[in-house]
Amino acid sequence: MDPLQFAYKAKRGVEDATLTLMELITHHRDQTVVVVVVVVVVVVVVVVVVVAVVVRVVVVVAAVYVT
Numbered sequence: 001m002d003p004l005q006f007a008y009k010a011k012r013g014v015e016d017a018t019l020t021l022m023e024l025i026t027h028h029r030d031q032t033v034v035v036v037v038v039v040v041v042v043v044v045v046v047v048v049v050v051v052a053v054v055v056r057v058v059v060v061v062a063a064v065y066v067t
Helices: 014-027 029-066
Strands: none
16 A cells, blocks of 8 residues: 555544655655645645636526526
């Protein structure tokens, strides 16, 4: 099993994932830029998806109230 698959391990949470990510960043300084870029890209994608969902919900709710 992949050691980064926290979802399938008992008593593992967001803190464990965060600490593991921080450890990867600090111990692999040559790859730090790549890791940071990947993390930033993932965060941006998540934000875009959340905003898209919120906009969709607002449009649907507005359509219900208009009709």
